[in-house]
Amino acid sequence: MPDAFGAALLIARKDLTIEFRTRTAFFSAVVFALLAIVIFFFAWDPTAVAASDLAPGVLWVIFTFAGLLGLHRSFGVELEDRALDGLLGAPIPRHAIYLGKAMANLVFVLAIEVIAVPAVALFYDMPLGGFAGAAALAAVMILAAIGLVAVGTLFAAMSVNTRLGELLLPMLSLPFFVPIVVPAAQTTARLLLGRPVIESVGWLKILLAFDLVFVAACTLAFPYTIED
């Protein structure tokens, strides 16, 4: 039998293969992200709000809601013909299912970030601050994506079997996204202004701490959300 990590990799690979072939959630999320950037851009009054004040907020609003599209889809594919029963009937630990789903969702959110960050930088004429700044921004994106995905995957599992799943997922997730989005947006704002990375270390530590707490807590809680 595969160990938990091996089983998680199998599940993540399966989810990414399905998404690559159908592209339903990814295209929806990318189109949503680009449309939101354009709408925010045309609604923006540059004489009233500086680009550096607006861009981080735009970026994290987009990631949050675009990510929710993928998170909802991740357990939606398991409902079709009750494929989830096939996973639950396999001799693998329950948390391997969670980790596999979370890994696939992480790739999904990072792929959206790879498209949305340059788009925001282009629309708002934001310098990415050279190599050090870009690397620090990439680190923030990855850390924040881990936190969002950890919480979102758990709530996606909880809400998928409910009648109002599409509404329930954001209602449950968004309050828990706040401790992730606040330090991520604060760090992004400083990095987009070209400030030294050292100024953001405090926020990065908070982000890392919430990541650790959310990943551990959600991994432990997941089996109770799917067992009947």
Added chain:
Amino acid sequence: MAEARHAVEVEALVRAFGPRRAVDGVSFALDAGDCLAVFGPTGAGKTALLRVLAGLLRPTRGRASVAGVPLPGGPEARRHIGFISHASMLYSALSARENVELAARLFGVPDPRRAAGRVLEVMRMASRADTPVRSLSRGMQQRVSIARATVHDPTVVLLDEPFTGLDAAGAAALSAALGVLRESGAALVMVTHNLEEGLALATHAAVMTAGTFARYEPRAGIDARAYADAYRTLVTLDA
């Protein structure tokens, strides 16, 4: 001397959903190679019983074990079980082979690709192995689903209305595959509405109404026609 271990053992099993008992005090035991056919009307608790045996539902009271492992039992119990439901449990965007191979890998089958090819061959699906499941007919999907559930050579196979949606070729392939499984020592629990198909495979038969076994007996002593009459009476009384 050590006590002989049954392939499936169920004792006073209860599974409740709130105040309603879907399974209410069911007991039976099956040895390797036995096949229990469970008949009953919709809502009798047959599927709930199978889902408890599959480790997908926790028993509320009583005991159930598979290959000597008490249920729900975790991965150790689940590795012995193959579960075939009327839902295919397949991913429509993946091919038949990919679905079966994924199951083989999750069950830790050595050489999963070869094992997937073997069971697809048994289910007469080798020629469509690389076709996406969404392009297959319902009957073909059901055959792939059976291949998925049996790729790890389970010692206990649970079947929920397995003949539903199968054409004549699929039904024949399924009957043959179940016969092979029994000969290899697997115990089968099959839930079905179809008395004829159920009795053809069974070594034991039960009629389930309102969560309990109204009848439970070895197949050897059953006259199919009299059993069908008695079944209709029981189901009519339960309605």
